[in-house]
Amino acid sequence: MHSIHRLLLVVLLLLIGISSAGASVANAPGANLEVSLITYGPGETYWERFGHDAIEVRDSVSGESVDFNYGVFDFNESNFFINFARGRMHYLMDAEYSAPEQASYMQDGRSVTRQHLALSPQQATALRDFLLWNLRLENAGYAYDYYADNCTTRVRDALDKILGGALKKQLTTQPAGMTYRQQTARLMSAQPWLMLVLDLGLGPYADQPLNAWQESFLPMVLQQQLNHVRIDNGSGGFKPLVQSEQLVSPNRLDVPPVNPPDLRLPLAAAGLILAACMRAARRWSPIGYALLTSTYLIAAGLVGLLLIGLWTLTTHHSAWANANLLFFNPLALIMLPAIWRARRGIAPSRFIEALWLLQLLAILIALSLHLMPGVVQQNQPWLLFAIPCWLAIAWSLRRGARPLSS
The missing domain is CATH 3.90.1720 (endopeptidase fold (from Nostoc punctiforme))
Known part of the structure; x- marks a missing residue:
């Protein structure tokens, strides 16, 4: 420090x-x-x-x-x-x-x-x-x-x-008074981008009662x-x-807030806006749709690779067993070609459909974890961000998709 x-x-x-x-x-x-x-x-x-x-x-x-x-x-x-x-x-x-x-x-x-x-x-x-x-x-x-x-x-x-x-x-x-995650978010809130990165990377260890x-x-x-x-x-x-x-x-700098910021509403709103943009782009701009959706999938895949690396290759035990892997994972990278085919109205393969069903199951598991007793990772903000985005992608990949407007 x-x-x-x-x-x-x-x-x-x-x-x-x-x-x-x-x-x-x-x-x-x-x-x-x-x-x-x-x-x-x-x-x-x-x-x-x-x-x-x-x-x-x-x-x-x-x-x-x-x-x-x-x-x-x-x-x-x-x-x-x-x-x-x-x-x-x-x-x-x-x-x-x-x-x-x-x-x-x-x-x-x-x-x-x-x-x-x-x-x-x-x-x-x-x-x-x-x-x-x-x-x-x-x-x-x-x-x-x-x-x-x-x-x-x-x-x-x-x-x-x-x-x-x-x-x-x-x-x-x-x-x-607070958990490791809450104290971290509170103290890092003056640098929002870093606060979000840390919150995304922290696993259930950070949410244990102290x-x-x-x-x-x-x-x-x-x-x-x-x-x-x-x-x-x-x-x-x-x-x-x-x-x-x-x-x-006395202190002459900005004082950290007493309570951590609630990230649920901001990230839920960001997820809904991004999903809406995906749907609008699919209808009006095939290239824009493919670029926007690909950007999300690449980001989700790279975040997943990072989370796996933190879990398996480092001693950062506060990042182990991160439940965010259920909706940010490397499987997203495999879906990229299907997005570019979908903009031309080509239906996804059975393999891509199976991947989507697997992703849907992972999201359901992530939701179910919050109904279970015991220490649960407090990742609701990221879940609220990811769900509308994945639903928008599923809608765009549905079988029998018609060609997009030029």
Whole structure:
């Protein structure tokens, strides 16, 4: 969620400098350590839309403050885009002095919020030592996952580790407000084309019911949830984990909507308009009909090939078993010649008719899935888009079609 192009060697040199500078974060006693969660609001670039966060550790005596974050990746890494396409993303942890790090986000207009955590000296020491251990070259890298293992879940897990599992115990008992799909659509809605691509590519994994622990893959959600967490106060009672919260810098960018957009009506309307254009073109423009319908079939076939590739050739498990394959699939490519014959009034072959019946069956299966109990992929918008288009194509391919007007 945060792109920083720097070598890990720089981080290690920073660590050496911190450790050798007398009183510092690296060697301060726990009583002098102040730990805060720093949350950054969404940015303008697509990889910044989910926000970012870091753990700030400050030595109250020397005033030295360091931010530890898990969001480093490098576009210049060997085979970066190939590995990204295959779902093998290599991320790193790094550390930066707090003031310049946070100032860069303020300059970009992103909000910066500090939550001072009520950790005991022992917990603060344990967290600092864990973060320094994690910063070592042999420990800093990890296999990134959008939802299950990202820069925020790593921060969350580090806090949970030193709290003895108290964070996970409390959050897993609370329901989440949204699913992975809904949060993704909400945060990407400022870039509609990318939001639609992601929604089309997400499978049923993205629609599973979540608890608050799982939904805390988002920085802003984790920030909100920590305000409700209680921890042992050392005297047999409990105290709030968040001791105080401060808005360091307000947001100056467009704020994501509170709720995800409802794509059903827009995509249903788009499907009906496209189907109507197919029918009108078939009557008045044979070439226009063939080009328009072929474009749809090519797009449906290529999308199907992509979905199959994501399922079988990558580790993007959030895209596996995508039910959109039932109406966007490679069979559409086989129907292309029949479209060009149909514009001359030539009836489709029995093979093409069988393909259409198979496609009709697939659509009926897609509709039936929504009547079944359990987790169902929320792909109604794409189903509403595809159904009128396929019906228009079936109408144009019906046996005994008459020659089109010239």
